Amino acid sequence: MSILNKFSLEGKVALVTGAAYGIGFAIAEAYAKAGAKIAFNCRSEEHLQQALADYAAKGIEAKGYICDVTKEDDVRAMVKDIAETLGTIDILVNNAGIIKRIPMTDMALSEFEQVIDIDLIAPFIVSKAVIPGMMEKGHGKIINVCSMMSELGRETVSAYAAAKGGLKMLTKNIASEYGAYNIQCNGIGPGYIATPQTAPLRELQADGERHPFDKFIISKTPAERWGNPEDLMGPAIFLASDASDFVNGHILYVDGGILAYIGKQP
Ligand code: NAP
Ligand code: GCO
Secondary structure, eight states, X not given: OOGGGGGOOTTOEEEEETTTSHHHHHHHHHHHHTTOEEEEEESOHHHHHHHHHHHHHTTOOOEXXXXXXXXXXXXXXXXXXXXXXXXXXXXXXXXXXXXXXXOGGGOOXXXXXXXXXXXXXXXXXXXXXXXXXXXXXXXXXXXXXXXXXXXXXXXXXXXXXXXXXXXXXXXXXXXXXXXGGTEEEEEEEEOSBOSGGGGGGTOOOTTSOOOHHHHHHHHHOTTOSOBOGGGGHHHHHHHHSGGGTTOOSOEEEESTTGGGOOOOOO
């Protein structure tokens, strides 16, 4: 048997939250191409319909749900329906997330709370709904989408950094608490990836110049480029497959070397 079979997801059921587009879509696409049955969710009917068409255009039969990951009853109903239609979830990717870029002292409490709700509390909600099925099956893979902000801070992203830092520790705690049930929980930490979430940081300036932040990230990345969602496909397959059965509580940074690099000398 080829060693590459360890990376196969054949016959597995994967739920990728927030996978209508962006990083979640790329991870779900990768899982489908590795053999998994795919379920995903988002909040918007328009995004759902567009995503179903986009998956179909790639030959992927994805099952989509309108489900806000912060609503526990709706999440439990979605997980139950997936179990009844596709099978008990083997792989969960807590991908759904938002960011608000506001100086902390200008940020309303409600804005801070919304980011924490979606980026930290929701991974708790969804993992809590999925783990009992994994325990019953005797295996499971949970991948939490962390961030450079799981390790670093920067101006205007206090809520997001707090959430993603917390998500790193939630990852380690799930790994610790459920490792004995053959459930591995790891994080994937993308660097700066070209998606709608980071589009404002890459907008061309009125004079046609690149955005200052765009130039900043290029100077902080040894690869001298933004990442693409496709850059996450291989690492995500690894963390979801048998090839990572003894990897647990690890945050796999996929950042082109940002965290290793002091930055290009001026
Ligand atoms: P994105 O393009 O903004 O996509 C976010 C997805 O999450 C959308 O499908 C959105 O769909 C869904 N979503 C948001 N809130 C939701 C909720 N409450 N319930 C259900 N779905 C929800 O973001 P992205 O860049 O792909 O990022 C995906 C994940 O990677 C996020 O956790 C982000 O923090 C993380 N990340 C991104 C980068 C980057 O550079 N892009 C780097 C590191 C980590 P609806 O709006 O239709 O609900
Ligand atoms: C920002 C960016 C980052 C990325 C990502 C980096 O405003 O700094 O949006 O937070 O989204 O999380 O890993």
